[in-house]
Amino acid sequence: MSRARGFPAFGPVRGAGRFARTWWGRAWVAGLEDSALDGEQLRVGRKLARAGHVGAITASPGRLSAVVHDPGDDAAYPTAVRVPELTDAEWDRLAAQVGAESGHLAALLDGEMPTALADAASAVDVALLPGIGDFDSDCGCPGWEMPCRHAAAVAYQAAWLLDADPFVLLLLRGRDRDFLVETAPPGIPATAAFADPVATLPAPPGVPADRPAALSVPAAPGIDPDALALLAADAAVRARALLAECSAPGEVAVLPLADDIVRFAAVHPTAEPRLRGARADLDRAVAAWRQGGLAGLRALDTVWKAPRAELARGGDAAGSVAEAAVEVTGNHVTLGDAQLRYGRDGRWYPYRRRANNWWPSGRPNPDAAAALLDAGGVVEGG
Incomplete structure (x- = not known):
């Protein structure tokens, strides 16, 4: 599923030059201006954008949103700019074009969008950049124009976001960075292969990464073979995770018993009923652990004075x-x-x-x- 991305507000920007420095940023601006019904709204929108009157921008599939402060009437307006998302079929064709030339993905990961990629996408009837008629907007202001000055300000600042990261454009068109990385064929450049800093340890031959080899527990008085096998399996998985998390030799994270009970219940749902008495809100604690591990549990349990x-x-x-x-x-x-x-x-x-x-x-x-x-x-x- 594509994820939204948020960006802090831009401060005031001096000068009156072009709004975008990259060819794809300029193409975005051209599509906006060609779709506008009122040039005066664009002019005021550029002024609002450069003066830093646009709040934090959130980019999500098909949508940009922000709150725009208009000093003209001293009001703040929730504003959204919409562009069409590509269809699944169009995304499949685009992914094939990215995979056909190894340099395309490497360039995107390096913050560039090759013109050859846009040309290749056009060849399979995929328009990467929105054009005339593709821009729409919603705003809380009384204006009827498309775009109004507030939507224009958001769209103009979006060109700066696109300049810095072309994946913002792909997110607006419906998919995020992970889609292209995951659908890339074998043999992509090392820059793409190592773009994700998260490394994982290889699993033992024939054993899934999240499950150790089966343990045969002999029957013995007072021993529940299934429970012991579960504990041994959990210990192996936990040891593997600790090794992956350590930043220095010999560094091991030891959980307090109360936290480890929550972790165990989250990792092994079949054991959760036996642990009900360990914590009154075990269900919520398990949900918090599954949300974010130990940090997620701390977010549930502690209130602190954040910056x-x-x-x-x-x-x-x-x-x-x-x-x-x-x-x-x-x-x-x-x-x-x-x-x-x-x-x-x-x-x-x-x-x-x-x-x-x-x-x-x-x-x-x-x-x-x-x-x-x-x-x-x-x-x-x-």
Whole structure:
């Protein structure tokens, strides 16, 4: 599933030159301007963008969203710019074109979009860049133009995002970076192969990476063979994980017993009923562990005074995609029936209200808006 990405607000930018430096950024601007019905709205939109009146931008499939402050009427307007997503068939054809030339993926991972890739995509009837008629917008302002000055400001700043990372364009068209990396054929360049810093240990021959070889436990008085085999299997998997997590020889993370019980229940669902008495809210604790491991459990259990700047950025970013009042307490940002918890690992953990309790919902993310969207989309106010 494609994921949303959030970007901090741009500050004021001096000068009146081109809005984009790359050919694909300029093509984006050209498509916007060719689709506009009112040149005056574009002019004011450029002014708002350069003056830094656009808040944090969230990019998701088919959509850019931000809150735009208009000094003309001293109001803030939730604004969205929409472009069409590519169909599944178009994405399949694009992936084939990327895989046909090894340099295409390497260039994308290096922050470049080769013109040869756009030409190859056009050859199979896939338009990477939106053109005339492909831009649409929604805004809370009273204007009727498409785009209004606020939507134009968001779209102009989006050209800066595209300049820095062409994968933003691909996300807007419906898929993220992982799609092209995962669908690339064998033999891609080393730059692509090592682009993901997460390394994994190889599994023993014939054994899946997440499960050790079966253990034969002889019957003995007072010993439950199935339980012992489960404990031995868990120990092997845990040892493997510890080795993968260690940053130095001899470094081993030892969990407190209470945390390890939660981990064990999360990894082995069949054992969870036997552990019910260990913790009153074991269900929620297991959900938190599955959400983010030990850091996820800490996000459930602890409230702390997070840095004010991080909370402000998180509230601003979440507010750009939510239609609910933002309430900030400790490390919690609450928006109606949704909540984001800022963890000590620098990630936002999404929660949803359920049966008078907050439950982990969705994946943690360094970006608050992305975490909120991954937890279930735009939150409507209460």
